[in-house]
Amino acid sequence: MIRAAILGASGYVGGELLRLLARHPAIAATRLFGDSKAGQKLGQVHPHIAVPLADLTVERFDLAALDGIDLVLAALPHGESQKIAGAILEKGCKLVDLGADFRLHDPQDYAHWYGEPHQAPELLGRFVTGIPEFHRDAIRSAQAVAAAGCYPTATILALKPLVDAGLVDPASIIVDAASGVSGAGRGLKEGTSYNVVEGxxxxxxxxxxxxxxxxxxxxxxxxxxxxxxxxxxxxxLATCYATATRDMGPDEPLSVLRSAYADEPFVRVSNEPPATKWVAGSNGAVVTARYDPRTGRVVALGAIDNLGKGAAGQMIQCANLMTGLDEAAGLAAEGVFP
Amino acid sequence: MIRAAILGASGYVGGELLRLLARHPAIAATRLFGDSKAGQKLGQVHPHIAVPLADLTVERFDLAALDGIDLVLAALPHGESQKIAGAILEKGCKLVDLGADFRLHDPQDYAHWYGEPHQAPELLGRFVTGIPEFHRDAIRSAQAVAAAGCYPTATILALKPLVDAGLVDPASIIVDAASGVSGAGRGLKEGTSYNVVEGxxxxxxxxxxxxxxxxxxxxxxxxxxxxxxxxxxxxxLATCYATATRDMGPDEPLSVLRSAYADEPFVRVSNEPPATKWVAGSNGAVVTARYDPRTGRVVALGAIDNLGKGAAGQMIQCANLMTGLDEAAGLAAEGVFP
Amino acid sequence: MIRAAILGASGYVGGELLRLLARHPAIAATRLFGDSKAGQKLGQVHPHIAVPLADLTVERFDLAALDGIDLVLAALPHGESQKIAGAILEKGCKLVDLGADFRLHDPQDYAHWYGEPHQAPELLGRFVTGIPEFHRDAIRSAQAVAAAGCYPTATILALKPLVDAGLVDPASIIVDAASGVSGAGRGLKEGTSYNVVEGxxxxxxxxxxxxxxxxxxxxxxxxxxxxxxxxxxxxxLATCYATATRDMGPDEPLSVLRSAYADEPFVRVSNEPPATKWVAGSNGAVVTARYDPRTGRVVALGAIDNLGKGAAGQMIQCANLMTGLDEAAGLAAEGVFP
Amino acid sequence: MIRAAILGASGYVGGELLRLLARHPAIAATRLFGDSKAGQKLGQVHPHIAVPLADLTVERFDLAALDGIDLVLAALPHGESQKIAGAILEKGCKLVDLGADFRLHDPQDYAHWYGEPHQAPELLGRFVTGIPEFHRDAIRSAQAVAAAGCYPTATILALKPLVDAGLVDPASIIVDAASGVSGAGRGLKEGTSYNVVEGxxxxxxxxxxxxxxxxxxxxxxxxxxxxxxxxxxxxxLATCYATATRDMGPDEPLSVLRSAYADEPFVRVSNEPPATKWVAGSNGAVVTARYDPRTGRVVALGAIDNLGKGAAGQMIQCANLMTGLDEAAGLAAEGVFP
Structure with missing residues (x-):
């Protein structure tokens, strides 16, 4: 078994990683780090996790605790990974990082959007973008992967083949997306309280x-x-709009998606607009697209589970590739429906 | 009391009209028509309605039953109103119609979008568009009003002042909107079953x-x-995008909305993006807008209750105007929150 | 207009009181107290409240601010009202208190269930129990009313006529009830966060x-x-079980309820089990009951909106009675359905 | 691979069986029967199912189609299995039936509760009750298993050890339970439409x-x-009440449950009341219980996913046992949380 450590084990992505690893055939979660719940049994932190994992204790992070660890799965607030990624890589661990820290190639972009200078710009070049559908080979040989964000994953899956095929003008894109509340994390906020969100x-x-x-x-x-x-x-669900570069048949964007994803284990191309629940609880994604001759625009849609293909699922998919396992090991494409 | 008849009394809009009229100070629902539930007591059809209304019987529609009726509120499937509107107006009743039949001024537009020729094109000119914020005076003196649809109401409230002020290019508009399920009506469909919709x-x-x-x-x-x-x-919630016609301050669209709605009893202009629940169960609307210098676009948002300001509330608001009542009689701007 | 002050104006019950008073014909909310949000405009605190109420400022409580106030509506955490109720009554204000402080007649009961001695046991005798269906006359002439809790209101409406008629053994009662999340208040807790509660x-x-x-x-x-x-x-929804004192027809409990509530404006007796949504957003209640000859038990059910008949609605109903208004002024029995 | 046929493949339990079998290591769904959707691709019927299963065609049931089938998983409306079970068993298939047809040992009980005579009483003796926690050995050697219903599974898991230990009076039991809407099946009814159910x-x-x-x-x-x-x-969630047979410590019922389920892979005993979401999408169950000295009663609670441990999950658990596989193969105890 590949021994994995989870950073941010007490958050929702941490909980989803643990749910998936509980049934993974070849990766075992052996060390769990989560400062805010350090000292608690995992079963107290995540009521959905059963024994034996539930009996593990969440620990405060400590580099020494990574001895013997093959794989680090990090789901931390932005700004945290860049403090420790260097040391983790130094120890020889493979690292899949879900935070924003190593996604943007240019440290100036990070500084601009996150309002603070990057602490480890020298490491940026070592991270491969963690969307297997577009970076599979690089991920296979990478030591460090920056798993894509949830909104970007849904958007990129829907749009990238259309942009690459030259069907749409990249300067014209509007992305209008809706997310479930777990995307806001486990911290308590009025805006994510039940009474405010329901209905x-x-x-x-x-x-x-x-x-x-x-x-x-x-x-x-x-x-x-x-x-x-x-x-x-x-x-x-990401609903994406872009100006078409030329007139085309209404289904031409759909054909481009079908070609792009013909062999993908987790991406389905649908004639109908996908519902997010089709892939809830899974690593699946569903995309569709069509051209509107009336307005000259292409509409493309992508649906994922933000905690699945948008977070923990994609992390495991990347980890499977990095460790030479079957890419789909421990993952499902089938949503928990209804 | 003004005596009102409701057509389509057994549907969701009918139920909302009845809820509102149950406490209306000057309009009383006295005849209820609904073919599919004809013969049933209203209390069986709408479990939320209390006596005395609950004891009324739903009837099959009959023109003679409109004798003595001052006001007809029609919430029928498209295509139905055009068959009977002429006779209703002939009888001297005032008519607020929520269907699509009399919203489009050009019968060719109706034929194009609804796939069938209009049955009463000669009546189109007698209907005033039922958005009081833009057609108040015309509604006051109208015998017939075509209340606006739910998506159009949210969209028009958010965008029309910006279009009218010349801030945005009308040829560039994208409207991305989300609706609650009651907008699909009371008929049973798999797509509106609980198991399919939840989550x-x-x-x-x-x-x-x-x-x-x-x-x-x-x-x-x-x-x-x-x-x-x-x-x-x-x-x-309608989230609307349009290309700005010129550079402007980020809050200029917001200022235009504030001016437009300064005296409106049911439209609030918000600095923050509105949540639909702020106006749930009410006739209120909340709009906001801002300019994005980075992409040269304006984003405008409008939130309503599709059964309130998007249907029954707006119908009553129009009826209040048509009958010389206080425009706000029997209506609330305050949502049932949380 | 009767001038009302609200204590606990920033909580959910406070927000519901304000929503109701915004359209109340004879009671106006003129002073709003809420320590945690003191200094904020009401519109910031409760996004569903429109102008002119939205422009009022929430204040820190101050006894002097009650000058000129006719009616105090208090929705405070338990333990708070008992500190100030004496002074409020001294000033001659009428008081409807929703807290637990003055519900239990025996201060020992308060001490036992709330784990602290009662601070104002001498005032207990001045409070009338605030369920108008059972204490209407006393409420009319009371200066102080202790509005019943949400679970007790649903339960008492369903069971009291059956107990009073001797149909069930009071020593055998089991109450199994389900509440919406607003009953837990506005404070942030993991157990009331959206992600934990949904589904x-x-x-x-x-x-x-x-x-x-x-x-x-x-x-x-x-x-x-x-x-x-x-x-x-x-x-x-309170689902209540009790051992019947004798054999009876299956509908005998229903008949008892029908007699008890024949003239009540807000309580309906239903043949079918009521759904909470029938009365959502309203002051309505629906009850039903039947006898099970197989097990010798009576099942009685009561449905209310915990913020309506279970809190703010009932407070206003009591206040209407105390101030000589129409008992139903500003209140609806019709739920916001669907 | 064990070749399985699914009867009732187009319903919700059928869909859940297919989701589970899509990732099962040793049982493959090879024939799918569902009369109402016969002729459609599975992907049209169940949008959550991915290829290769999605490409299978749903068939009208035909006994001959069971040639070569090792295992039949039946999720049919009551009354259907009894017509075909004899022939299925005749062919040598193992059968796990989820319907009510073979759960009640006495055909008179079936006639009484289902209002029609049993069509195959001679087969009743061949069916073993499908709750592995209490009938594991019998299931291992059975050809036919009647998987328990959803409410009974939750209730029996919570109560049976307490009844067996003599802690509670079996004549005094009240079960008050709440179910998710998928328990009502996929058929369209107003009572399970989104608008009626939400809130x-x-x-x-x-x-x-x-x-x-x-x-x-x-x-x-x-x-x-x-x-x-x-x-x-x-x-x-089943909340169960029973009169205790004697005074005891408040946690004695909990201890009994802990002993009963110490080695169970899918049943957890919790100190805290379980939430259904802890086991959503899984085959897990969580139970708890305590004694109330004040009223002399025991309260016991059991939480499951009605489609998991209450239906498809338990069917697979039984099938694993019947076919000599690891009892937990293809099943998770961890809920999809949040």
Missing amino acids: SFVAYGLLNHRHTAEMEQALGATILFTPHLAPMTRGI | SFVAYGLLNHRHTAEMEQALGATILFTPHLAPMTRGI | SFVAYGLLNHRHTAEMEQALGATILFTPHLAPMTRGI | SFVAYGLLNHRHTAEMEQALGATILFTPHLAPMTRGI
Whole structure:
């Protein structure tokens, strides 16, 4: 078994990683770090986790505790990974980092969108972008992977083949997306309390959501991105608009997606607009697209589970590749539906 | 008391009209028509309605039953009103129609978007558009009003002052909106069953939703409109994008909205993105807007309750105006929150 | 207009009081007290409240600010009202208190269930129990009313006529109830965060919930009470079990309820089990009951909105009575459905 | 691979079976029967199922199609299995039946609760009750298993060890349970439409729910059972009350449960009341219990996913045992949380 340590084990992504690893055939979660819940049994922290994992104790992070660890899965607030990534890599561990710290190639972009200078710009070049559908070979041979964010994953899966095929103008992209509440993390906020969220739909982060930078980098585009909070726990749907570069058949964008993802184990191309629940609790993604001759625009949609393909699932998918395992080991493409 | 008849009394809009009229100081629901539930007591049809209304019987529609009726509130499937509107007006009743039948001024537009010829094009000129914020005086003196649709109301409230002020290019508009499930009506469909909807977010009606025509007419615009179904019963949020016609301060669109709605009893202008729940169960609307210098676009948002300001509330607001009552009689701007 | 002050204006009950008073014909909210949000405009504290109320400022409580106030509506954490009730009554204000402080007649009961001695036992005798259906005349002439709790209101409405008629053994009662999350208040807790609550049903307060005492007092009974948290914002359903004192027809309990509530404006007796949504957002209540010859037990059910008939609605109903207004002024029996 | 056929493949239990078998290491779904969707690709019927399963075609049931099938998993409406079970067993297939047809040992009980005579009483003796925790050895050697119902599974897991230990009086049991909406199946009904269910809690089947018989048989008890519909898709919580046979420590029932389930892979005993979401999407169950000296009663709670341990999960657990596989193969105890 590959011995894995989880950083940020007490958060929602940590909990999802543990749920997946509890049934993973070849990776075992052996050390769990989470400062805010250090000292507690995992079963107290995550009520869905059963024994034997539930009996492990969450620890305060300590580099020495990584001795014997093969793989580090980090789900930390931004700014935290860059403090410790160097030392982790030094120890020879493979690292899949879900934070924002190593996603943007240019440290100036990080400084601009996150409002603080990058602490480890010299490491940026060592991180491969963690979307296997577009970076599979690089991930296989990487020591460090920066797993993509949830909104970017849904958006990039829907749009990148269309941009690469030259069907849409990258300067014209609008991404309007809705996320489940788990995307906001486990911290308590009035805006994520049940009473405020149930039966309500709201936009947030108007014009300045940080995931914009990651989308623009991946697509070589200028993007206006509006995230929304939907009254659901899991799921992201990205509805993307772009000006077509030429007239085309209404289904031509769909054909491009079908070609792009023909052999992908986790991405389905659908004729119908996908519902997020089709992939809830899974590592699956569903995309579709069509051309509107009336307005000259392409609409492309991508649905994922923000904690699955948008976080923990994609991390495991990357880890499987990095460790030479079957890419799909321990992962499902089938959503928990209904 | 003004004596009102309700057509389509057994549907969700009918139920909301009855809830509102149960406490209305000057309009009484006296005849209830609903073919599918004809013969049943209203209390069986709408479990939320209390006596004395609950003891009324739903009837099959009959023109003679309108004798003595001052006001007809019609919430029928499209195509139905046009068969009977002429006779209703003939009888001297005032009519507020929520269907699509009399919203589009040009019968060719109706034929194009609804796939069938209009049955009463000669009546189109007698209907005033039922958005009081923009047609108040005309509504006051009208015998017939075509209340606006739910998506169009949210969209038009958010965008029309910006279009009218010349801030945005009407040919560039994208409307991305999410609706609660009650917007789909009371008929049983798998797509509106609880198990399918809970925890899921999905787009529908891609590129061809019929409300597009109504928005385009009201705004003199070309619009790409994508509706979504959100896991909530009530509420619409329209997130609207348009290319700005010039550079401006980020809050200039907000100022335009503030001026436009300064004296409106039901429209609030918010600095923050509005949540649909702020106006759930009410006739209120909340709008906001801002300019993004980075992409040269304006984002405008409008939130309403699709059954309130998007249907029954707006119908009553129009009826109040048509009958010389206080425009706000029997209506609230305050949402049922949380 | 009767001038009302609200204590606890920033909580959920405070917000519901303000929503109701915004459209109340004869009671105006003129002073708003809420220590945690003191200094903020009401519109910031409660996003559903429109102008002119939204422009009022929330104040820190000060006895002098009650000059000119006719009516105090208090929705405070337990233990708070007893510190100030004496002074409020001294000033001649009428007082409707929703806290637990003055519900239990015997200060020993308060000490036992709340774990602290009562600070103003001499005032207990001045408070009338605030369930108008059973204490209407006393409320009319009272200066001080202790509005009943949410679970007790649902339970007492369902059971009291059956106990009073001698149909059930008061020593045998089990109350199994489910509440919406707003019953837990506005404070942030992991257990009321959206992610934890959505799609989940859970019991809490096993064997020792404090509302037990209030139910037992009102019914002269011994009660085992199990509250549950249901994934909804509003609503309480109390499902009550008791051993029948004799054999009877299956509908005899229903008949007793029908007689008891024949003239009540807010209580409906239903043949079918009521759904909480029938009365959501309203002051309505629905009850039903039947006898099970197979097990010799009576099952009685009561549904209310915990913020309506279980809190703010009932407070206003009491205040209407105390001030000589129409008991139903500003209140609806019709739920916001669907 | 063990070749399995699914009867009722187009329903929700069928969909859950397919989701589980899609990742099962040793059982493959090879033939899918579902009359209402016969001829459709599975991917159309169940949008969460990915290829290769999605490419299978749903067939009309035909006995000949069972040639070469090792295992039949039947999730049919009651009354259907009894028509075909004999022939299925004749062919040598192992059969796990989830319907009610073979759960009640006495055909008179079936006739009484289901209102029709049993069509195959001679087969009743060949079916073993499908709760592995109590019938593991019999299941291992059985050709036919009648998997327990969802409410009975939650109830029996919570109560049976306490009844068996003599702690509670079996004649005194009340079961008050709440279920997610998927328990009502995939058929369209107003009562399971989104608009009606969201934000609402309601009892149903008062005094006469058919699962009562199965609970009474398993516990040797007389039971008053009240099911409720909670606004969630999955999950059952059974809150069970019984009169204690003697005074005891408050945690004695908990100790009994701990002993009973010490070695169980899917049943956890919790100090705290379990939430249904802890086991959503999984085959896990969580139980707890305590004694109330004040009322002399024991309260016991059991939480499961009605589609997991209450249906498809338990069917697979039984099938694993019947086919000599690891009992936990293809199953998780960890819920999809949050």
